[in-house]
Amino acid sequence: MNKKDFPIFNEKIYGNPLIFLDSAASAQKPDVVLNAMEKIARTYYANVHRGAYYLSEMSTIAYEDARKTVAHFIGAREKDIIFVRGATEGLNLIAQTYGRTLKEGDEVLLTEAEHHSNLVPWQLLASEKGIIVKFAEVTEEGTLNIDDFKSKLSDKTKLVGITHISNVLGTLFPIKEVTRLAHEAGALVLIDGCQGIVHEKVDVSEIGCDFYAASGHKLYGPTGIGFLYAKAELMNTLQPWQGGGDMVKTVTFEKSTFAETPARFEAGTPAIIEAIGFAEALRYLEKADIEEIEKHEEKIMNALKDGLWSIKGVKPLGDMSLKKSLVSFNIEGLHPQDVAMLLDKQGVAVRVGHHCAEPVTEKYGVSSSIRASIGLYNDLEDIAAFIKALEKSKAILV
Amino acid sequence: MTIEEIIENFSYLDDWEDKYRYLIELGEGLSPFPDALKVDANKVDGCMSQVWLSFSKEGNVYHFMADSDALIVKGLIAIILAAYSGKTIQEIQHVNIEEIFKKLGLDMNLSPTRRNGFFAMVEKIKSITL
Numbered sequence: 001m002n003k004k005d006f007p008i009f010n011e012k013i014y015g016n017p018l019i020f021l022d023s024a025a026s027a028q029k030p031d032v033v034l035n036a037m038e039k040i041a042r043t044y045y046a047n048v049h050r051g052a053y054y055l056s057e058m059s060t061i062a063y064e065d066a067r068k069t070v071a072h073f074i075g076a077r078e079k080d081i082i083f084v085r086g087a088t089e090g091l092n093l094i095a096q097t098y099g100r101t102l103k104e105g106d107e108v109l110l111t112e113a114e115h116h117s118n119l120v121p122w123q124l125l126a127s128e129k130g131i132i133v134k135f136a137e138v139t140e141e142g143t144l145n146i147d148d149f150k151s152k153l154s155d156k157t158k159l160v161g162i163t164h165i166s167n168v169l170g171t172l173f174p175i176k177e178v179t180r181l182a183h184e185a186g187a188l189v190l191i192d193g194c195q196g197i198v199h200e201k202v203d204v205s206e207i208g209c210d211f212y213a214a215s216g217h218k219l220y221g222p223t224g225i226g227f228l229y230a231k232a233e234l235m236n237t238l239q240p241w242q243g244g245g246d247m248v249k250t251v252t253f254e255k256s257t258f259a260e261t262p263a264r265f266e267a268g269t270p271a272i273i274e275a276i277g278f279a280e281a282l283r284y285l286e287k288a289d290i291e292e293i294e295k296h297e298e299k300i301m302n303a304l305k306d307g308l309w310s311i312k313g314v315k316p317l318g319d320m321s322l323k324k325s326l327v328s329f330n331i332e333g334l335h336p337q338d339v340a341m342l343l344d345k346q347g348v349a350v351r352v353g354h355h356c357a358e359p360v361t362e363k364y365g366v367s368s369s370i371r372a373s374i375g376l377y378n379d380l381e382d383i384a385a386f387i388k389a390l391e392k393s394k395a396i397l398v
Numbered sequence: 399m400t401i402e403e404i405i406e407n408f409s410y411l412d413d414w415e416d417k418y419r420y421l422i423e424l425g426e427g428l429s430p431f432p433d434a435l436k437v438d439a440n441k442v443d444g445c446m447s448q449v450w451l452s453f454s455k456e457g458n459v460y461h462f463m464a465d466s467d468a469l470i471v472k473g474l475i476a477i478i479l480a481a482y483s484g485k486t487i488q489e490i491q492h493v494n495i496e497e498i499f500k501k502l503g504l505d506m507n508l509s510p511t512r513r514n515g516f517f518a519m520v521e522k523i524k525s526i527t528l
Contacts, residue, residue, distance in 0.1 A: 014414070335467055335468040335469060337446040337447040337468040337470070337471065338468045338469045338470045338471075340446070341418075341470050342418060342470070345414045352446045367448075368446060368447075392415075396415060396418060396419060396422070397422070397469060
């Protein structure tokens with residue numbers, strides 16, 4: 001993989017080369033993405049779906065092409081792709097549309113590893129509609145306890161929400177098996193694909209899920225754009241959640257009729273430039289070949305795990321060997337924030353805290369941890385520099 | 399130690415490692431913060447580490463006590479206390495903490511985006527003495 005494609009790596013951090021290990025929070029952007037966004041802004045930008053003129057026509061074509069690119073990337077139909085601000089908005093959209101069809105006593109089954117964005121929207125809905133939110137256990141190793149999941153799944157379960165890869169544990173969750181089991185029980189399946197789609201080929205028709213949400217900025221695209229995969233047949237039966245321009249068919253003072261999905265759920269002017277940048281990021285990934293990226297990342301992860309094991313006192317959250325894209329850990333006797341602040345002075349960017357998934361972090365008996373997550377641009381030199389910087393930080397602190 | 403002394407000591411330290419070692423030393427020198435005061439009301443919100451702050455008033459003079467579970471944050475706290483504690487409201491209002499941290503070469507730590515509980519502490523001191 002080529003670091004040279006990403007201009008940020010020309011920057012120096014306190015005089016050091018940038019060792020970026022926080023891609024799970026947000027990934028860096030390649031030149032092609034930045035150029036595509038600049039190109040539309042400079043040469044053919046206008047609002048979409050509205051103007052009867054050349055620029056608007058051009059922007060609309062590019063925006064709808066972006067939808068095609070997303071659909072192709074995950075094996076879906078264009079009409080099943082709703083552009084959203086990011087995965088968080090996609091997950092909230094389902095809670096506020098499909099979720100609103102649920103009745104008192106209906107159950108939503110989540111996992112303990114969910115990010116706040118696939119947990120809080122359901123709590124908000126629960127307090128309002130009287131639905132019950134349950135949590136399937138995560139094992140000591142950091143994967144789903146499938147037996148516990150099965151025991152909590154019943155004909156009362158109307159929706160199962162599950163992360164594809166946990167943003168704290170870095171482990172793959174069995175989304176295919178969970179989808180099959182949930183469908184057998186008559187529940188729909190919502191997957192938080194934020195981390196998963198970055199590190200593994202996603203084909204929604206193969207997974208069989210009903211909804212899949214992801215963010216552009218974690219996929220080397222811009223912020224402010226993401227997608228929600230949701231089957232048009234279902235979405236066209238649901239009430240829109242936001243009203244505005246572009247989502248209506250007819251409007252009178254008395255009532256409105258609504259456009260079909262995806263327009264139905266894209267009220268107002270969308271993130272046009274960002275959608276086009278996002279599509280460019282996906283083309284970049286396809287060109288780099290997802291399977292090649294996976295192979296490369298496996299090599300980097302192995303080096304990261306070996307390096308961490310070489311440091312005395314490292315305690316990962318969950319089983320280190322199962323981690324696919326990131327490792328959250330603590331070093332015995334040291335505060336994670338101290339370590340991260342000293343890493344920062346050496347040009348190393350990592351995340352510290354509960355990673356917006358407080359319940360699962362606490363499950364492992366800690367209130368915070370250091371998280372090192374990789375992206376396609378990381379190389380073996382990054383890992384070596386990180387481990388060296390970690391040793392140095394440790395030496396300063398003890 | 400006064401804030402002027404801290405600034406002077408810092409000026410002798412060239413590389414970041416020595417600065418951070420000294421910062422940790424400053425933190426270790428803080429007077430102990432009683433466990434009984436580690437209650438929610440004294441907690442300063444921060445995403446990454448825990449910070450506690452309490453104060454007492456003697457006439458017009460404010461005395462601050464603070465603690466953190468992170469060593470570097472504790473060092474930063476020592477600087478804050480040297481700047482604010484044992485001073486009157488009038489003196490406190492004249493403290494330019496941004497300037498002090500700039501002189502120490504630690505101004506990045508004052509950024510609100512850091513959310514390390516430490517920035518929130520400065521805000522809390524300001525709100526107490528408003």
